[in-house]
Amino acid sequence: MSFFSRLNPAPSFPSYTGPYKVGTTDIEIPAAELPSPSPTPDPTLSTVSFRIFYPCEVPAKPAKPVYWLPDPQHEYLGAYVRFLGASRRLSAFLRNLPFLRILSYTTIPVIRNASLLQPPTKTKRWPVMVFSHGLGGTKNAYSHLLGSLSSHGVVVIAPDHRDGSAPLSLVRAAPGSVPQPVEYKSISHRQTPEVEEARDDQLKIRLWELGLIHEALLKIDRGEPLMNTLAEKSSETMGDLAMFSSTLDVQKPGSISWSGHSFGAATVVQLVKSVFYNSSKDAPSSYKPLFQPSTSSQIAHQITPSSPISLLDLWCMPLLSKSTRWLNTLPLPCYAPNGPGGRNVVAVLSEAFFKWSSNLNQLKRTISEDPSLDTPVVKKHPAPYVFYPVSSAHLSQSDFGILFPWLTRKAFKAEDPARMLRLNTRAKLEVMRSNGIEVADTSAIDMEEVAADGRVPGGENGQDWRILQKDGSVAGWVALDLGHSKHTDEAVNKETAQSADPMEAVFQGEVSKTMSN
Numbered sequence: 129m130s131f132f133s134r135l136n137p138a139p140s141f142p143s144y145t146g147p148y149k150v151g152t153t154d155i156e157i158p159a160a161e162l163p164s165p166s167p168t169p170d171p172t173l174s175t176v177s178f179r180i181f182y183p184c185e186v187p188a189k190p191a192k193p194v195y196w197l198p199d200p201q202h203e204y205l206g207a208y209v210r211f212l213g214a215s216r217r218l219s220a221f222l223r224n225l226p227f228l229r230i231l232s233y234t235t236i237p238v239i240r241n242a243s244l245l246q247p248p249t250k251t252k253r254w255p256v257m258v259f260s261h262g263l264g265g266t267k268n269a270y271s272h273l274l275g276s277l278s279s280h281g282v283v284v285i286a287p288d289h290r291d292g293s294a295p296l297s298l299v300r301a302a303p304g305s306v307p308q309p310v311e312y313k314s315i316s317h318r319q320t321p322e323v324e325e326a327r328d329d330q331l332k333i334r335l336w337e338l339g340l341i342h343e344a345l346l347k348i349d350r351g352e353p354l355m356n357t358l359a360e361k362s363s364e365t366m367g368d369l370a371m372f373s374s375t376l377d378v379q380k381p382g383s384i385s386w387s388g389h390s391f392g393a394a395t396v397v398q399l400v401k402s403v404f405y406n407s408s409k410d411a412p413s414s415y416k417p418l419f420q421p422s423t424s425s426q427i428a429h430q431i432t433p434s435s436p437i438s439l440l441d442l443w444c445m446p447l448l449s450k451s452t453r454w455l456n457t458l459p460l461p462c463y464a465p466n467g468p469g470g471r472n473v474v475a476v477l478s479e480a481f482f483k484w485s486s487n488l489n490q491l492k493r494t495i496s497e498d499p500s501l502d503t504p505v506v507k508k509h510p511a512p513y514v515f516y517p518v519s520s521a522h523l524s525q526s527d528f529g530i531l532f533p534w535l536t537r538k539a540f541k542a543e544d545p546a547r548m549l550r551l552n553t554r555a556k557l558e559v560m561r562s563n564g565i566e567v568a569d570t571s572a573i574d575m576e577e578v579a580a581d582g583r584v585p586g587g588e589n590g591q592d593w594r595i596l597q598k599d600g601s602v603a604g605w606v607a608l609d610l611g612h613s614k615h616t617d618e619a620v621n622k623e624t625a626q627s628a629d630p631m632e633a634v635f636q637g638e639v640s641k642t643m644s645n
Contacts, residue, residue, distance in 0.1 A: 146279025433467025469509025
């Protein structure tokens with residue numbers, strides 16, 4: 129960080145550590161231009177929106193900055209304040225206070241609408257990951273993690289979910305049209321029939337959006353023209369989708385990686401299972417699918433046992449709805465007879481979620497060979513990778529930990545949020561490498577240069593093999609074993625053990641402990 133950047137009071141991000149510069153473009157496509165693999169759950173949602181992070185060329189002239197708060201910034205800032213509990217009237221006042229307005233100057237270290245770097249991979253295509261945000265998230269809220277992945281050679285798609293889980297999202301039905309707001313829906317976090325129905329409705333929208341985004345990626349890679357309603361409203365060339373033609377590894381079955389945080393991680397689990405088991409004839413009458421693509425749909429061909437999955441702070445409660453409980457008793461596709469087992473699955477927990485015992489036990493079942501059993505079992509296949517970084521918080525999985533380190537340190541006892549995201553990035557990249565996906569090498573700085581023990585990075589153990597080891601060779605990176613009902617380091621927080629929501633687990637449990645100290 130330069131001397132002058134230290135003088136800037138606006139929260140800022142560190143530079144990405146991969147070898148590539150990162151470009152970004154904002155996309156919004158009319159749903160009518162995309163074949164829907166499943167019926168539309170909400171006819172008022174006329175578009176699908178997402179941000180693309182990608183390896184890029186360095187432009188000859190500086191580009192306009194990409195601000196972390198989307199436009200209109202004052203509306204988004206007010207929405208975040210309301211998300212934290214303020215009334216509409218109070219949020220209108222608070223959003224004008226200088227200590228909050230300063231967020232308007234925070235920029236993401238990416239290059240707006242830069243030219244795509246031609247992929248140096250053997251396939252001449254960039255690997256692709258789709259990342260689903262959690263409650264209170266947006267397509268910008270995980271920019272450091274997703275940009276870090278792109279700096280290592282991954283094209284990352286960040287949807288803007290319009291299910292009421294974001295503080296605010298704007299639907300622009302056509303170029304120049306008045307944006308229609310989708311505001312945050314305050315839903316109780318206790319598991320009741322009403323809450324289950326509300327979360328099911330949100331998942332229906334999320335899964336439908338992911339299905340449309342997958343169709344959009346196929347069209348973009350084929351070079352088919354698509355309207356970007358965001359591009360048409362600007363005099364500059366925004367979102368030049370033609371540059372992505374024939375460069376995305378999205379046509380081959382199982383090639384797309386799927387990832388998410390919290391509710392987004394639950395969305396990913398629900399997606400891959402809904403698609404993979406869609407044609408099953410064993411479903412009971414009580415099962416009401418939230419996403420039902422036809423067996424001939426493109427996404428049904430894409431999601432296979434080989435599909436890589438990475439789950440950050442998986443929130444399990446949305447998976448336990450009575451209408452979809454049957455699906456939760458089935459294993460992830462990777463455990464199919466022709467699958468790789470857990471080799472293509474990684475779950476990373478913040479320390480808060482690690483200590484949330486009821487959610488942790490359900491997570492272990494969810495990613496095990498047989499989720500219907502009370503005790504997780506992985507016997508016939510390689511086990512998935514499960515880790516938690518010590519002294520981390522739920523917010524540390526997103527940009528909030530980096531932007532507000534003083535808050536995560538004081539309220540949640542979280543340390544070095546930037547390192548936590550580096551560990552997440554390393555784990556995701558190494559799982560991709562170990563499954564034959566070409567990505568750039570992790571830098572020696574990121575690998576922290578632990579002492580050599582005879583295994584050479586880049587050899588048969590993988591370029592960054594230590595990050596997936598269970599021997600503690602990476603400081604503060606604790607591996608969990610699904611075969612044990614309780615890890616030796618597991619602590620039970622009595623205030624959060626029975627909680628059914630990450631916000632309660634983090635804020636009610638950790639904040640109350642902090643305030644009492």
